[in-house]
């Protein structure tokens with residue numbers, strides 16, 4: 001329901017030009033929200049915002065972290081001066097490790113469903129955003145991290161990292177809307193290859209199949225993202241947005257019409273003994289890997 005409301009707000013957003021300006025907006029570059037884990041700045045002159053993820057050690061997406069991201073995304077969505085957002089990471093070598101596996105391992109049922117709803121909302125907000133969205137992928141980006149990147153309009157990635165939907169490697173099934181997002185990005189054959197095998201692709205491999213649009217050295221990723229954004233912002237806004245909505249609406253609607261069922265499916269699936277066992281083993285391996 002919350003996500004449905006969020007979506008209808010998004011589709012109305014083009015008309016929302018009469019809102020008052022945030023009181024925080026006093027200088028050219030301002031901080032719209034800053035916490036330990038998320039910094040969002042906006043350049044008043046260009047209308048370009050930057051959202052920087054900073055949840056050590058690996059920007060894994062917990063319930064609280066995603067809630068924070070969602071609040072920030074909604075805020076930007078409704079800020080009439082904002083035209084685009086660049087999503088990046090403040091953590092060296094990691095864009096996002098995806099969902100926080102600890103949220104899914106031996107969970108409290110109520111929190112688990114809240115966690116999943118919040119993830120759905122994050123995707124609906126990002127994939128359905130009126131803003132031009134660019135992922136500046138400056139580190140590894142597995143699973144939920146790849147979802148965040150794929151939900152953007154454009155992806156720039158630095159060499160030396162991996163990206164992909166690796167769920168099957170964990171013994172879990174990528175949710176249908178993760179798969180839909182990947183199909184939207186790289187087509188169904190490549191998605192099938194990537195998802196069935198749970199492939200984590202190098203930056204160059206990802207670029208070859210269109211999962212990433214541009215490869216640039218790490219030290220140029222921020223400037224390149226801004227330059228790319230400027231070129232997107234030159235396109236007439238209504239034409240660009242209506243085109244985006246035309247292409248993305250059916251994909252968004254598929255989840256919107258099944259949100260509750262998807263939460264239920266996920267919770268039933270995640271609570272299975274076999275899934276819990278796989279997640280436990282996976283977590284153990286992650287920790288072991290650190291000691292080696």
Ligand SMILES: CCCCC/C=C\C/C=C\C=C\CC(=O)SCCNC(=O)CCNC(=O)[C@H](O)C(C)(C)COP(=O)(O)OP(=O)(O)OC[C@H]1O[C@@H](n2cnc3c(N)ncnc32)[C@H](O)[C@@H]1OP(=O)(O)O
Nearest residue numbers: 060097098099100101140142143144265266269286287290
């Ligand atoms: C039929 C109905 C079907 C319905 C749908 C059902 C199910 C779908 C369910 C789920 C979908 C899930 C999507 C996901 O996003 S799952 C998460 C997938 N992510 C990963 O597999 C990434 C795992 N991490 C890594 O590969 C590496 O950590 C990484 C490359 C990101 C970084 O490597 P690095 O060497 O720098 O760091 P590490 O030493 O490995 O890790 C440091 C520290 O962080 C912990 N950690 C890593 N990733 C996660 C994570 N995703 N969640 C929680 N914690 C994580 C790691 O354990 C270390 O912890 P500690 O030892 O320091 O305590």
